[in-house]
Amino acid sequence: MTATARSTRSAARGLFLLGPAFVAAIAYVDPGNVAANISGGSKYGYLLVWVLVSASLMAALIQYHSAKLGLVSGRSLPELLGDRMGHRSRRLFWAQAELVAAATDLAEVIGGAIALNLLFGLPLFVGGIIVGAVSLGLLAVQSRYGQRPFESVIIGLLAIIAVGFLAGLFITPPDGLAVLGGLVPRFEGSGSVLLAASMLGATVMPHAIYVHSALARDRHGHVTDPEARRRILRITRWDVFIALGIAGLVNVGMLLLAAVNLRGIGTTDTIAGAHAAIGAALGPGIALVFAIGLLASGLASTSVGSYAGATIMAGLLKRRIPVFVRRLITLVPAVALLAAGIDPTWALVVSQVFLSFGIPFALIPLLRLTNDHAVMGEQANRRPARWAMSLIVVLVIALNLALIWLTITG
Numbered sequence: 001m002t003a004t005a006r007s008t009r010s011a012a013r014g015l016f017l018l019g020p021a022f023v024a025a026i027a028y029v030d031p032g033n034v035a036a037n038i039s040g041g042s043k044y045g046y047l048l049v050w051v052l053v054s055a056s057l058m059a060a061l062i063q064y065h066s067a068k069l070g071l072v073s074g075r076s077l078p079e080l081l082g083d084r085m086g087h088r089s090r091r092l093f094w095a096q097a098e099l100v101a102a103a104t105d106l107a108e109v110i111g112g113a114i115a116l117n118l119l120f121g122l123p124l125f126v127g128g129i130i131v132g133a134v135s136l137g138l139l140a141v142q143s144r145y146g147q148r149p150f151e152s153v154i155i156g157l158l159a160i161i162a163v164g165f166l167a168g169l170f171i172t173p174p175d176g177l178a179v180l181g182g183l184v185p186r187f188e189g190s191g192s193v194l195l196a197a198s199m200l201g202a203t204v205m206p207h208a209i210y211v212h213s214a215l216a217r218d219r220h221g222h223v224t225d226p227e228a229r230r231r232i233l234r235i236t237r238w239d240v241f242i243a244l245g246i247a248g249l250v251n252v253g254m255l256l257l258a259a260v261n262l263r264g265i266g267t268t269d270t271i272a273g274a275h276a277a278i279g280a281a282l283g284p285g286i287a288l289v290f291a292i293g294l295l296a297s298g299l300a301s302t303s304v305g306s307y308a309g310a311t312i313m314a315g316l317l318k319r320r321i322p323v324f325v326r327r328l329i330t331l332v333p334a335v336a337l338l339a340a341g342i343d344p345t346w347a348l349v350v351s352q353v354f355l356s357f358g359i360p361f362a363l364i365p366l367l368r369l370t371n372d373h374a375v376m377g378e379q380a381n382r383r384p385a386r387w388a389m390s391l392i393v394v395l396v397i398a399l400n401l402a403l404i405w406l407t408i409t410g
Contacts, residue, residue, distance in 0.1 A: 025158065026300045029297055031110065031301070035270075037199065039269060043263075046178045047186070049182030053183060055248075061388065061389065067236050068216075071222070071233060071236065076214035081315070082317070091316075094313065104207055104355050105309070106333055106351045109128050109298065112128070112294075115127070115292075118291040118294070119295065132327060132328075135302045136324060154300055161300070162293075164296060204363070210362060262274065265277045270344075271344075357400075370389070
C-alpha cells in the first residue's frame, strides 16, 4: 500500500470516528439561541459579533474537556459525580440537573411548535405534541440501532439548521468591514450589556456538558493504551473544532442576517415577528427556509435534551426509565404552557434564565475532575489549561448570575 493510500485510509477512518461533538453542538443552535441572536442583530447591528465568537471559543474548550473526561476515565460526568456523593446529596444534585434539562427541553419544544405554526398554521399546543412525537422517533433510532445512526440523523438536522439560518446571507451579504469592527469588544448602553449577558452567559448548556462525556465514552470506549488514547483525543479535538465551529458560524450568521435585514424593525422581539420581517425583506422563499431551519433546531435539540436527561439519571441514580415515559414526562410542561396560551417568547426567555442556575453545578465539577490526576492520569489539565478553564468557569458563572439579576431587576 502506498503512502498516499495509507494516508487516505487513515483520514477515512478518522472521519468515521467524528460524531459525538455534533450531537452536543445541537445545544448551541437551539431555539433559545435563535431568539437571542436575531434580537441582538436587529437591535445593535454588528456590535455583538465579538460576543458570539468568544462564546464559541469557550464552548469548544468546555466540550472538549467533557469529552476528554469520558474517554480517559471511562465514566460519564454524572457517573463520576454519583460515585463521589452520598445518597441525599446525589438525589438533590440529580433533581437540579433534571430540572435544568427540563427547562432546556421546554425551550426546544416551544421553538419547534413555533416553527410548525409558521409553516402550517398549526396551533402551538398541537405543534408541541408533534415535536414531542417526532423527537421520540429520533430517540427510538438511538435505542434500536445504536449511537452511530443517531449521530447521522443529528448531523443531517444540523446541516438543515445551517442552511436554514444562513441562506439569507447569500441574498444580502454583510459588510465585511463592519463584521471586523464587530470583533472589537464594546457595548452601547445597558440594553446591549443585558443582551450580551444573555447571549454569552446562556451559551454553555449544562445538559451538553453532562452528555458529551457519555457520548464520547460510548462511541470510543475506555481507551487505556497511551498511544491509542492520544489518537482518539486528537480525533476528538477535530470533532469538537468542526462541530462547534459550525454551531458558532450558524450563531454568528443569524446575528448578521438580522443586522443586515432587520435593523431597527420593532417586531423582531419575537421569533414569529422576525420570520415575518425576514419574509418582507428577503422574500417568502428565505422565510420558508428559515422556518424549516427552526423546526430542525427544535426537533434535534429536544431529542438531545431527552438523551441528556437519561444520561443524568443513569449516572447519578443508577436507574433507567423507558424513553417513551421520559419523553411524555418532559413534554407535558411545554404542551401545558402552550395550551394555556402563555406567550412562547416569554417562556423561551424564562427557560433560558432558569437553566442558568445549573451552570455552576456542571462547570465546577468538570474543572475539578479534569484537574485531578487520580481521575485523568497523564491527561490531567496542565497549568495553561487549568488557568484557561478556571477563567472560563468564573466568567460564564458571573455572566449567568448577571443575566439572572438583570432579568429580575429589569
